[in-house]
Each structure stands twice: as structure tokens, then as C-alpha cells.
Amino acid sequence: MKQFIxxxxxxxxxxxxxPKTLIIIIGLPIIQILTxxxxxxxxxxxxxxxxxNPTIDETTTKIVDRLEASRFFEIEKSINSPNDLDAAFKxxxxxxxxxFQNNFQSNLLHNKKADIQLxxxxxxxxxxxxxxxxxxxIINDAQTELNPNYQMPYQINIATRLFYNPQQIGAYxxxxxxxxxxxxxxxxxxxxxxxxxxxxxxxxxLLLASPMKPLVLILSKVVPYLIISxxxxxxxxxxxxxxxxxxxxxxxxLLFLVSLVFIVASLALGxxxxxxxDSQQVxxxxxxxxxxxxxxxxxxxxxxxxxxxLPLQVVSNIVPSKWYYSIVKDIMIKGLGINAIWxxxxxxxxxxxxxxxxxxxxxxxxxx
Amino acid sequence: MNLAxxxxxxxxxFGDFVAVDHISFSVKKGEIFGFLGxxxxxxxxxxxxxxGISIPTSGNATxxxxxxxxxxxxxxxxxxxxxxxxxxxxxxxxxENIRFYGGIYGLSRKEIAEKSEKLLEKLDLQSVSKxxxxxxxxxxxxxxxxxxxxxxxxxxxxxxEPTGGVDPITRRQFWDLIYEASENxxxxxxxxxxxxxxxxxERVSIMVDGKIAALNTPKQLKQDFKAASMDEVFYQLxxxxxxxxx
Amino acid sequence: MVMSDxxxxxxxxxxxxxxxxxxxxxxxxxxxxxxxxxxGLVGxxxxxxxxxxxxxxTLLLQDSGEAKLDNFDCVADFKAIRQRxxxxxxxxxxxxxxxxxxxxNFFATIFNTTIEENYHLIKDIYVQIEPFxxxxxxxxxxxxxxxxxxxxxxxxxxxxxxxxxxxxxxxxVSRKEFWDxxxxxxxxxxxxxxxxxxxxxxxxxxxxxxxxxxxxxxINTPQNIIDSFGNVLWSISGDNxxxxxxxxxxxxxxxxxxxxxxxxxxxxxNAQITxxxxxxxxxxxxxxxxxxxxxxxxxFMSFMQN
Numbered sequence: 001m002k003q004f005i006x007x008x009x010x011x012x013x014x015x016x017x018x019p020k021t022l023i024i025i026i027g028l029p030i031i032q033i034l035t036x037x038x039x040x041x042x043x044x045x046x047x048x049x050x051x052x053n054p055t056i057d058e059t060t061t062k063i064v065d066r067l068e069a070s071r072f073f074e075i076e077k078s079i080n081s082p083n084d085l086d087a088a089f090k091x092x093x094x095x096x097x098x099x100f101q102n103n104f105q106s107n108l109l110h111n112k113k114a115d116i117q118l119x120x121x122x123x124x125x126x127x128x129x130x131x132x133x134x135x136x137x138i139i140n141d142a143q144t145e146l147n148p149n150y151q152m153p154y155q156i157n158i159a160t161r162l163f164y165n166p167q168q169i170g171a172y173x174x175x176x177x178x179x180x181x182x183x184x185x186x187x188x189x190x191x192x193x194x195x196x197x198x199x200x201x202x203x204x205x206l207l208l209a210s211p212m213k214p215l216v217l218i219l220s221k222v223v224p225y226l227i228i229s230x231x232x233x234x235x236x237x238x239x240x241x242x243x244x245x246x247x248x249x250x251x252x253x254l255l256f257l258v259s260l261v262f263i264v265a266s267l268a269l270g271x272x273x274x275x276x277x278d279s280q281q282v283x284x285x286x287x288x289x290x291x292x293x294x295x296x297x298x299x300x301x302x303x304x305x306x307x308x309x310l311p312l313q314v315v316s317n318i319v320p321s322k323w324y325y326s327i328v329k330d331i332m333i334k335g336l337g338i339n340a341i342w343x344x345x346x347x348x349x350x351x352x353x354x355x356x357x358x359x360x361x362x363x364x365x366x367x368x
Numbered sequence: 369m370n371l372a373x374x375x376x377x378x379x380x381x382f383g384d385f386v387a388v389d390h391i392s393f394s395v396k397k398g399e400i401f402g403f404l405g406x407x408x409x410x411x412x413x414x415x416x417x418x419x420g421i422s423i424p425t426s427g428n429a430t431x432x433x434x435x436x437x438x439x440x441x442x443x444x445x446x447x448x449x450x451x452x453x454x455x456x457x458x459x460x461x462x463x464e465n466i467r468f469y470g471g472i473y474g475l476s477r478k479e480i481a482e483k484s485e486k487l488l489e490k491l492d493l494q495s496v497s498k499x500x501x502x503x504x505x506x507x508x509x510x511x512x513x514x515x516x517x518x519x520x521x522x523x524x525x526x527x528x529e530p531t532g533g534v535d536p537i538t539r540r541q542f543w544d545l546i547y548e549a550s551e552n553x554x555x556x557x558x559x560x561x562x563x564x565x566x567x568x569x570e571r572v573s574i575m576v577d578g579k580i581a582a583l584n585t586p587k588q589l590k591q592d593f594k595a596a597s598m599d600e601v602f603y604q605l606x607x608x609x610x611x612x613x614x
Numbered sequence: 615m616v617m618s619d620x621x622x623x624x625x626x627x628x629x630x631x632x633x634x635x636x637x638x639x640x641x642x643x644x645x646x647x648x649x650x651x652x653x654g655l656v657g658x659x660x661x662x663x664x665x666x667x668x669x670x671x672t673l674l675l676q677d678s679g680e681a682k683l684d685n686f687d688c689v690a691d692f693k694a695i696r697q698r699x700x701x702x703x704x705x706x707x708x709x710x711x712x713x714x715x716x717x718x719n720f721f722a723t724i725f726n727t728t729i730e731e732n733y734h735l736i737k738d739i740y741v742q743i744e745p746f747x748x749x750x751x752x753x754x755x756x757x758x759x760x761x762x763x764x765x766x767x768x769x770x771x772x773x774x775x776x777x778x779x780x781x782x783x784x785x786x787v788s789r790k791e792f793w794d795x796x797x798x799x800x801x802x803x804x805x806x807x808x809x810x811x812x813x814x815x816x817x818x819x820x821x822x823x824x825x826x827x828x829x830x831x832x833i834n835t836p837q838n839i840i841d842s843f844g845n846v847l848w849s850i851s852g853d854n855x856x857x858x859x860x861x862x863x864x865x866x867x868x869x870x871x872x873x874x875x876x877x878x879x880x881x882x883x884n885a886q887i888t889x890x891x892x893x894x895x896x897x898x899x900x901x902x903x904x905x906x907x908x909x910x911x912x913x914f915m916s917f918m919q920n
Contacts, residue, residue, distance in 0.1 A: 535658030
């Protein structure tokens, strides 16, 4: 136990005495969240929209005015028939069409229910989601204002339809994406580098010549990065919720637990990389090429997996971040519980066990 | 002018630390000059300044007829440098290494071809000219690396611990190469940790704490310090060092 | 000196190849080191010293043969051996971003001991670096790094100390100090096996093995090796050594002629040759010839040539 404690202590000395790396580790998630977050919100500003309003009345005018007044939307044109919608989107000028039901106001008054359909150009899924979210919020606002006295009886139903990419991923997809990316990078790359560095500096030779057990060595390399990764995770969550206003619809505890599983999986992957390489350079290349790129491309974060050719869809299954990404989306955005995610979680647990077993088996008790 | 190197109050500071402290000396053309000192005495720093890769804090030197502060690039053209740590590309073969260094110093293809042939013949390496440098024993590598550092016929050659770890016979063969270069008029500036090699030099300087503590022929130094060997001379001087290695 | 006939290290017919047999690192090596002995492996870089020491330190597997340390097998009982050796690799391998004290404390702890427990062993060495104990190892000079590395290798009171070229790249003053420390440790009963490329250090060992191109050339005490030189060795001095040497090498009586500091060391194939014969051949008034006792380096070179 004493061996373990002093080893962990030593790892923290290494980390704390290398300020450049420390800044990268801590700064990376902040910068990622801020750039992605703000870049996306800026994109949404002044989005051009079209309006299809068959019966112009007081309520519809009010809603249209509200949309136009917001800084997010600019009305490009009014359309008269649903048949013109296609042409309007094909012109590429509009991002969304707002379609009101026939006799909107009278429906709302007599049937206490009226429908609005939001149709978005989802060729850029992230933007499509954001645009429809903003529009929904504005329409809801308008509704409360229109009926301050009777709230519930009168209801405007909003139906969102995504053009071109109907199985579009959930809202704020970049937050789960960044979580997957940052955790994978920090945990995998840093752990593998930390072990390979000992080989490169020659201190591994001294450790091997001592009675220290491989398991102690491995565990003490993992613990510091587990702590740092958890800290990073918490920071991402805080930034997302407070600054980016991304909701956590599901259970926070569940989100924490699956994130812990994913971090351990990434650490195990880092151990595995360190057991097959002898130089920091190679470890770095494997981590970046083998981890970062697949996470960006094959996790569903940037490109929907459903639209990929079958071979890539199959390959995407071995990317741990794909599973984590889907879990986080389910919990944070859809607010689903353990029933919806246990399969994915099991896959992650399986991967963790596999990598730990392989790294322990491959750990060399001698030099080469 | 019959001086190859003339050093005047050369100084290098790193912050408050004076690595090289106002050193002055000169080296004659064709001389074998031993540059000794304990680790940390400032020898490597001084050598780096003389070959034009480190800028002096103050003072000046003339190397191969060029002012160190004004024409460091001219100096690089006219000197050869061989360091213990790195000189040859291990993953290139012998011929490729020769061609590479010949090319760096602007030799024509014809010159390179002629020189490589002579060089390989002299070192008896013709049969292995297509072998990777990594497969050669250390002693051969060092001899090859010396000959390549001489490929552009520099007027001065700087050698930084060229024989560290080399076996005693190859070490002496290496010194045969040094003698030969000196006979042909090349000035040799060499550092070493082997004190018997200090005896092979015409004159020896010993650096202590950034300053030159002694400079003379090995014979005279031994007389002055009433010592039987250069080893003893060195020991007497370096033992008193303040910023030493011990 | 606590030397006994009990064997601390036994090496039998050890061979080791690299690159699928292309490079022969060790070729059928056998020798013993007695308990309490200071044993030197003397040879140039690439001779196979590091490979041999790593096999003894359980860090490398041999291709054939067997090695034992304190009667434990270096392959099967590697765990027991790792408890009882102090190993110092050729390259400085401590943590550069940890201070002297942190490094020492770390290595004490992973060997399940404390600095206090074995302080008496390292005291003589540690007091020299103690004033700098809060300085990071990366900022230390070569000689100080070496002392720290030796302290870390000693802190768990090893029965055998394995030192791979501890004095390479260290200046002569520090080298002398380091060997003094080894002498004191030997008095404390620690067996030491040390490798070195410096021939002059061989005299400081109880026994030495010459190793070259993976083969053992000889094993004996330095004195016995010198006594068995077998030829008359002449020292020749003169004004121009280089031209004298060229001249001597061209002589049909010459077996070998090498420069040694300010002199030439000359061996003739003719055992009856006299100084007068040599001076007569060289025809140089400055020449002086005298008969001398060979050094370890003379002996190594003579073994290399055979």
C-alpha cells in the first residue's frame, strides 16, 4: 500500500511540475466547449425563414412578428402553397419554414388546439436542431403572452420536421461529443504517455529491477488520470449547463456513473497502447490517429452513423466513444433512464475488461 | 598570419551564471590543441561559441581567419565538427552518409565520388560501403565520422570527446588519423576524458570554473605541477574547482 | 574485506543474440563472483557488458546457459533476485523532475524500506549531496547525479550491487571519488560487479574479466594478468613520436607499437632485442628506450590482438 501511495504521489509531482501539459489538460475542455458552443450559436443568428400562412389573423400575425423581432430569424418570403416549399428549400436561401394550419385562430379558439409545423433544412443537423429549438421557444413564449389567463386549455402544437435528414440526432449534440473526445484524449493519451515515458527515460529499467509488482505500477499510473478526467468531466458539465444552457434531462447520478465507466475504459485503452509501444512519439500517434479521428468521424458526433456505408457502420462499433456518445445523448437530451442505456454500458464495460486483461498479459516484466 | 584560432576575453552568461568567464588563448595553425576540463567547467559552451552555434555574451574570437561575431557562417564553412553524441545517420549506409555531408558542404558530384573512394580505401571500408551505419562497431563509426567531418578539407577540425568508450586499439588508430590530419596542416581542437590522450596534444589547456586555469605543453605542465602524469595535473587543478561535479 | 568462497554470482555458458542471430552480444560466457568481491567487467562499448549485467539483474532473458545470484536462478527466481540487488543502469534513469530527497524516498519506499533504516549505508555519499536535497535531479551535475543514483541503488541494503558503466562521461576527479566509495561499500560486505570502458579503473578491482565482441578474453586478478603479459615491453620516448611510430611499425622486428601518452610502447617478435638495437634502427639522438612493466591497457590490447 505504501508503494502505491508514494507512486501516485510521484505521478502527481510529474503532472504538477509540467505546467505546459497541465494547462493543456485543464484548458482543452474549456476551449472546446467555448469554441463549439459559440461558433454554433453565431451560426444560428439571422437565419432566413419562410412563412406559409393560409389564413392571416391576429394570432398568426403576432407569432410571425415575434419571430421576426428576434435576433435569430429574418423572414425571407411568404409562401402560398405547400407545393412551393420544396422550391424554397432548394433555392438554399432558407433554413426553416414555419407552416400554420388553416384557420389557425378560429381552431385555437373553438377547438382549443392549433398546429404549427416547423420544417428545417437538416443538411447541417446541428444548425437545424438549434434553429428549430429557438423557434419553438419563441412560439411558446408568444403563446403564454397571448393567453395569460387561460394557459392550459388553449394549446398550440408544434410539429418539427427535418428535411433531408429525418433521423437527425438530438439537440446540442456537441456537448456529448466533446465529452467523449476530451475524456478519451486525456485518459488514453496521458496514461499511455506516462507509462511509455518511463520506458524512454530508462526509469522503467529501475522499476523492473525492484520488487514492485506490475499491478501496483499500472494502478498507480491510472489513478491520477482518473481524478483529472473526472475533474474535466465535471467542468464540461458545469460549462454546458451554465454557459451553454444545455439541459440535463435525465438523472445526473446515472450520467456520472456511465461517464466513470467510459473514463475507465479509456484509461484501459491507454494502458493497452503503452503495452505495445516503446516511444512517446508512437504512443502519441496511436492515440491521435487511432482515437481522436475515429471519435470525430465514427462516433456519430459529426456525421450521422446511419447515413454511412455499411462497412463503416460496422467498424464504428469498436469505437468506444460511439457507445458513450449515444448514452450521454439519451440521458442528457432525451432524459432516458437505465433501461434505455444498459446495453451500451455493458459494451463499454466489456471493452474495459478486455483492454485491462490484454495490457496485464502484455506487460513486460523484462526489457523486451 | 599563423594563428588558426585567436580568442579574446570570450564570455558566455546564462542569467547570473557565468559559464565561460573571459577566456583568452590562441591556437597555432596545424597544432593539435587539447581542450580539457571537468564536467561543468564550461568546455562545451566555449566550444559551441567557437564553432559559431552559440553567440558570445561578450568578447570575441577569430576562427579560421573570420571574426566570430560578424561572420559565424563563414566560420562554419571553413571548419569541421565531430561530436560524440551525433554525427552520422544510423539508418543511412556509409556511402549515403558521405554523399549527404559532401552535399551539405557544396561539393560537386565528381568531388564527392572521388573523395568517397579515397576515404573508403583509407579506412578499409570498401566491402561494407553499402551497410547501414548502425551495423558498424563504435570504433569504426568514430573513424568514419572523423573522415566525413574532414570531407570538405576544413582548415580546423573540432572534436568533442571523439574516443569515449572506444576500445584501446581503435582509440589509437583514431589518433593516427588525427596526427595525419595535423601533418597535412589541419589544426585539431580536441576535448577528451582520457588523460593519456592529453599527452598526444602539442599544447593543452585546462578549464576550471569557466576560466582557463593552465595552458602549456604537457611536458611543461607536468614540470610546473611537479606531477608524474597529466592525470595528476588535472586532478590537482580540478579538485580545487568550486562549481564542480563532485 | 569479507571475501569468502561462497559464490554471489555464477554465470555458466551464457549466450545471447539480437536481431534473430545477426548480432552476437554474448558468446558462451562463464565466470563466478565471490561473496564480498569487487569484480570488474572491462571492455569497450559494444563488448556485451550491458547485456551481461542485464541478464544477471533479471531484466533480460539469455538464449542459452544459466545465471545465478545468491543461489537464485536469474530466470525462475527473478522476484527473489529483485529483492536483493541494487542496480544502476548505464544511463541516468532517476526522475529528473523530482528532487534528490523525493527520488531517494521513492526508491526506498518501493523497496519497502525507509531512508532512516539504512541511512548508515549511504551516509558517506549522501552527506555530499544533502545540501542540495531540494534540488531537482535534472539540475544536478554529472557527478552529483551519479552519487544520487548510487544512493538510490543502495538504500534497500542490497546483497549484490550491479553497476553498469557508472563512471562513463564523468571527469577524472569524480571517477576517483566514485571508486573510493565502492571500496568503502565493499568493506561493508556488499558484493559489487561493475563494468567500465576505462582500463585504468581495472586496477581497483579484486578480479577483472576482459570482454570484447561478446567473448571473455581472460579472468584474473589485475596483478596476475600483468604478470602473464609474456613479452618484454619497451617504452620509447623522443621528439617526434608520430614519425618514430611510423618508422617502428615498418620494422621487421616489430610485433606491436602503440602510443601511450608521451611514450611509445613497443613489443618485438625478437625476445633478445636490446635497447641499443632499437636506438640503432631509429637513428635519432632524442630517442630513449627503457624496459617497463605493462599496464592493464597493454594487456587488454595484447589479448585483443591474439
